[in-house]
Amino acid sequence: MEMPSLASRVSRAEREESEQFKQLVSFRIGEEEFGVDILVVQEIIRLPTITPLPNAQRFILGMINLRGKIIPVIDLRKRLRISGRKSNLNDRKTRVLIVEMQSSVTGFIVDSVSEVMRIPVNEIEPTPHLVVSNIESEYIKGVIKLPNRLVILLDFQQVLRPQEVREIQNAHINTIEGELLGSSPGIESVL
Amino acid sequence: MSSQDFLIEYIEEVREHLQELEESLLIMERDGSENNEINRIFRAAHSIKGASAYMGFEQLAGLTHELESFMSAVQNDEQAITPEVITTLLACVDAISGALNYLQEHGEEPQLPPMLLENLQTLRSSSRSEDLPQDETTQSNTQKENQGNDTLQIDFSLDAEIPIEVCDQREPDAKPPVVHPGPNEIIVEEDQELFSIFLSSFREQFAKLRDLSRNYEDKALPDKELHAVLDLIGKLLSSSQYMDYEVVVGHLQEMEADILRVHEEGGESGKHCAAVIENSARLFEEILPGLNLLAPEPVSSDPVAIHGIGEAIQEEDQELLHIFTDSFQQQMEELFRLAPKATDISMESHRLERARSILKKLSSSSQYMGYEPIVDILTEWDEVLEEADVKGVLSDAQFLEIFEHFRLPLQKLLPELQVSLIETLPTDPQQPDTIDSEIDASFDRLEAFSIPASESKETKPTNGEAISSESEADQEIIPSAKESPSIEKTERKGRTVASGEEAQGAATLRVDAQKVDQLLNQVGELVVARSEFIQTSTSFREILRELAAQGKLSKQELRRLRQLSFRLNESTLSLGRVANDLQNSIMRVRMLPISYLFQRFPRVVRDQALKLGKRVDLIVQGADTEIDKRVLEQMHDPLVQFLRNAIAHGIEPPDERRRAGKTEGGTIRLAAYHEGDYVAIEIEDDGRGIDTRKLRETLLNRKGLSAEQLERLTDREMMYAIFLPGISTHGHVDGNAGRGVGLDVVKENLERMSGSIEVESQLGKGTRFTIRIPLTVAIIRALMVQGSDQSFAIPLSSVSEILRFEQDSVHTIESFQVITLRGKTIPLVHLGELLRISSQDSPSSHRFIVIVATSFREVGLVVDGLMGEREIVIKSIEDSAYDYEGFSGATILGDGTVSLILDVSALLRMMKQSQKQDSVEIERLSINENTMRVH
Known part of the structure; x- marks a missing residue:
């Protein structure tokens, strides 16, 4: 997956979107094949050195240096709670999708990146009610049925959604604050 | 546009x-x-x-x-x-x-x-x-038209201000007093600044004059050159006229006449011209004290003296020696250029620093070559300069004397060294410009922020074109006598205020702050790249040494590699220098006087005081203290909060003040000053002070603290309770202050910026808050520590001490590890445990205790190793979706990996949480130390 081809396709993708086509980057995690709108993928890189982020949620693997920018890297498998083997960070096929959304840049680790697909918008079917492959339906924008395979179109806005993440954290914080009720984090350091 | x-x-x-x-x-x-x-x-x-x-x-x-x-x-x-x-x-x-x-x-x-x-x-x-201004605009327009072409520069730069300054004319304009001297009397000028500007420009013009004439010592002066000479004299004349130095004007006119005379006589007029100029120079030196026209030119261009005296350095590898000498030469030239003229003006510390850094660089290259005698000389030289630096007095002339003193022995050791510096000095138009000197010149331009422009000019080749362009620039400094009086006054007025440097930089440039930020980011990259470079260069040298030790390489191969290594070493140093200078320059661009912030406050104070029916005077001190723009912006809200607070709570209403025997109007003093890498800002009022008794009551009632707990607190400690949320000693809540919201937020914000607050108060006398914030937020010095096998950065601002971890000195109080440091009990936390990263059992000999302090509390952080101090560029994490508690940002190390910056305040909070289950013990522990915990 080379950068230039991606970049050149992006502009075409923009034109084609109005023609009811969508360009997707398809990638694999375990047995599943996923797709993501090419417009949110800034680039695809090999796994760089990751600096672990202590005390973070378990799906945040750490920080990487992307040409001077520091961005977090998330293990998409853990994020989506896909069961099965752990992500193998030493696999030569492992890639990081750099996703740019709502002014934040995040890296997602996937097992491999397969291709760039051009799909007519009307072929994207809304999420079936049944849960696909144990993945919570809120992360899924739709599915694309191709001969012999099924591509799950991921909604990265949901995957990244800060509120949900906050909820997890708040749940944690609330219990702490409950115990500290009437006090504040400041007082100990104040007095 | x-x-x-x-x-x-x-x-x-x-x-x-x-x-x-x-x-x-x-x-x-x-x-x-x-x-x-x-x-x-x-x-x-x-x-x-x-x-x-x-x-x-x-x-x-x-x-x-x-x-x-x-x-x-x-x-x-x-x-x-x-x-x-x-x-x-x-x-x-x-x-x-x-x-x-x-x-x-x-x-x-x-x-x-x-x-x-x-x-x-x-x-x-x-x-x-x-409708006065209308007239004036037209008036000044006509004035502009009256000016000759040669004043175009001034005209342009002052254009915008002309109408303004003209208004000022109505005021009796106090002319700087000038003593009109009789013939050959020594000129005394009361305005020293103006005088020194005049002198330096006089000197510069005169030097050009002499150079011009010297070039034609043995031939006739061509008409073109004569014109240039007359031009220069004209400039000297006009500036002297401007200063009202009639004697000087007289001499200059005589000189001009003499030159014209010898020129008409023909023949070797150049020689005569030079003689005339030399004579005049002596005369001017008499009249103008401190001029020093003749003394400088510290050049011994005697080529005979150079060769083969003393025991020269022996080097087998001639090529390497050549490289070395080459670079040595360049450095020496630069050193020399630091004081291009032997004046009595004392060297600014940054020039001296520069000189010393060059010497160190020379010394390190010499060390690399193994030339001990040279290293010795350079070290001694550096010591002499250091001594002078400590004493704080070193004039350019003395500097050059020292230069000469050490140059000779160096030359003996390095016969190849071309110390006939005059050849490479740009004052000689015949000298072709080498690339190197161009690079040097660009370095100098980088430093032009601080080095008076006349020096950076020296590095430019002064061929005919350069002279003419400079002469235009010079017009900015020395206005011609033909100018209209209003302009003259403007200039003069401006000059008495501004130093020469400022006058040069009068034209400011408005730049989008974002662009500067971007620039700073890129410089940050450069700084990172530089350390990468240094690492590469060091490892190259190590590999080379290894290879040499193995003896697998032939002598010639080894030599070539050594040369390469040497060059790499040199260019790494240069790169480091540029990167540093660039970084400093850009940081300086971002520095703004704090008056940008302070000037908004009189209005805030007025409105607030008016609203509350109080009378408050605001005294501002140290408004020219410079501080990073980003810090400046972030300081606005906290300071407003403090001011409001002081007016609402501190300053009493007039009748209460009268009863207390104070003046009816209260005073708030806002002062800023530098304190190391910090700016301290004091907000002091002469109001009623903090009533700790009332505070105790509030704490007792509202916070549910026991009387016993409160008793343990001293009044001084008590005062910090005002930073607690929801605390107010004010009886009632109103729109101004008293809601108890504010100071806690302010304190947190300041701590996030690595700042701190102190409060002092005396009941009935007043309160003083002292805020300390770092000068800059973009680049900080940090201590790199090891936790488990990961490296972290701790801002040096929050590190108060570093101790070796010794198992013996660690006590355990109810399952908590503490150490006793000068009578204080400090709890210990292991970084690995704190961050919940697997603690690798590093040998305790590598372990250290880093005492980290927020404003009020200290904790000993046990780390698995120290990696030293370094300058890091703080990067925000490019992601807003997640919180990164405990880390205030990250930085990129020399090898490109990411290192996280520990947020010490958050860290302490986290520590409290992680020790939650044992909080009872903590509480007891804390109480022992006159601190307390609330449930």
Whole structure:
């Protein structure tokens, strides 16, 4: 997956979107094949050195240096709670999708990146009610049925959604604050 | 420039004028109508009017026109200044300010409330309006036209200010006193700054003159050169005339006549010219003390003396020696250029520092070559300079003397060294410009921020073109005598205020702050790249050494590699230097005087005091203290909070003050000063002070603390309770302050910026808050530590001490590890445990205790290793989706990996949480230390 081809396709993708086509980057995690709108993928890189982020949620693997920018890297498998083997960070096929959304840049680790697909918008079917492959339906924008395979179109806005993440954290914080009720984090350091 | 650009510039400009207007109005309110302030207001209003009319904003122009007319009535004593007037005028300022905001957003002029105009007109109804400024603009225009071509530069740079300054003429303009000397009397000038500017430019012009004439010592002076000579004399003449130095003028005229005479006589006129000039130089030195025209030129261009004296360095590898000598030579030249003229002016510390860093560099290269004798000489040289630095007095002349002193022995050791520096000095037009010297020149230009421009000029080749372009530039400093008097006054006035350096940089450039930030980011990258480079260069050298030790390489191969290594070493040093200079320069660009912030406060104080029916004076000190722009912006809200607080809680109402035997009006002192890498800001009021007894009650009632717990607290510790959320000693809540919201937030914000707060208070006397914030937030010094096998950065600002971890000195109090440091008990936390990363059992000999401190509490952080101090560029994490608690950011290390910056305050909070289950013990532990915990 080379950068230039991606970049050149992006502009075409923009034109084609109005023609009811969508360009997707398809990638694999375990047995599943996923797709993501090419417009949110800034680039695809090999796994760089990751600096672990202590005390973070378990799906945040750490920080990487992307040409001077520091961005977090998330293990998409853990994020989506896909069961099965752990992500193998030493696999030569492992890639990081750099996703740019709502002014934040995040890296997602996937097992491999397969291709760039051009799909007519009307072929994207809304999420079936049944849960696909144990993945919570809120992360899924739709599915694309191709001969012999099924591509799950991921909604990265949901995957990244800060509120949900906050909820997890708040749940944690609330219990702490409950115990500290009437006090504040400041007082100990104040007095 | 697009109309959008114009608009932005217009808005910026008007904002500045508004600020000035507001300031003056407030001063006037306090001190009554003073001519100075009236003039300032008048000028500001006039400038806004002019700019608005130019942009076609009729309403703004109309309003300011009215304002201006109003002020001219005040000026003519037809209108008294009453509080009502001030309020109306301030309302106008607010209206214009609001209009600007609207303009910025919508790009068009809003409708101004007609009430303002009416108010102004009613106030002024009795006065008759005069339209002075119109006349003046035209007047100054004609003045401009009268000026000759050669004053074009001044004309341009002063264009915008001419109308302003002309207004000033009405004021009796105090001319700097000048003593008119008799023949051959020594000139005494009272205005030393002006005099030294005059002298240095005189010196410069004269040096050019001498150089010109010297080049033609044995032939006739060509007409073109003669013209240049006369031109220079003309300049000298005009500047002397400007200074009213009749004696000098007389001599210059004589000199000019002499030169013309010898030229007409023909023959080797160049020689005669030179003689005439030399003679005059001696004369001028007599008349103008401190001129030193003759002394310098510290050049021994005697080529005979250079060769083969003393035991020269022996080097088998001639090529390497050549490289070494080459680079040595360049450095020496640079060193020499640091003091191009032997003047009595003492060297600024940065030049001296530069000199010393060059010496160190030379010494390290020499060390690399193994030339001990050279290293010794250089070290001694450096020591001499250091001594001079400590004493704080070293003139350029002395510097050159020292230079000469050490140059000779060096030359003996290195016969190849071409110390006939004159050849490479740019004063010789024949010398072709080498690439290297161009690079050096560009270094110097980088430093032009701080080095007086005359020096950076020295590095430029002065061929014919350069002279003419410089002569234009010189006009900025030395105005010609042909100028109209108003310009002269402007110049003179400007000069008495501004030093030469400022006069040079009078033209400011407005740059989008974002662009500067971007630049800073890129420099950050460069700094990272530099350390990468240094690492590479070091490992290259190590590999080379290894290979050499193995003896697998042939001698020749080894030599080539050694040369390469040497060059790499040199260029790495250069790169480091540029990166450092660049970084410093950009940091300096971002530095703004804190007055940008302080100037907004008089209004805040006035409004707040008025609202509360109190009388408050604001005294501002140290407004020129410089601070990073980003810090400056972030300091606004906290400071406003403190000021409001001081007015609402500190300063008592007038009657209460009277009863307490104080003056009715309270005073708030706002002071800023540098303290190492920090800026300290003090907010001090002479109000009622913090009532700790009341605080105790509040804490007892509202926070549910036991009386016993409270008793343990000293009054001083008690005071910090005002930073607790929801705490107020104020009886009731109102819109101003007293809700108890604020100081806790302020404190947190300051700590996030690595700042701290101290509070001192005396009941009935007043309160003083001292805020300390780092000068800059972009690049900090940090301590790199090891936790488990990961490296982390701790801002050095929060590290108070580092101790070796010794198991024996660690006590366990109820399952908590503590150490005792000078009688204080400090709890220990293991970084690995804190971060919940697997603690690798590092040998305890590598372990250290880093004492980290927030403003009020210390904790010993046990780390698995220290990796030293370094400068890091703080990067924000490019992601807003997640919180990164415990880390204030990250940085990129020399090898490109990411390292996280520990947020010490958050860290301590986290520690509390992680030890939650044992909090009872902690509490008891804390109580022992006169601290407390609340449940």
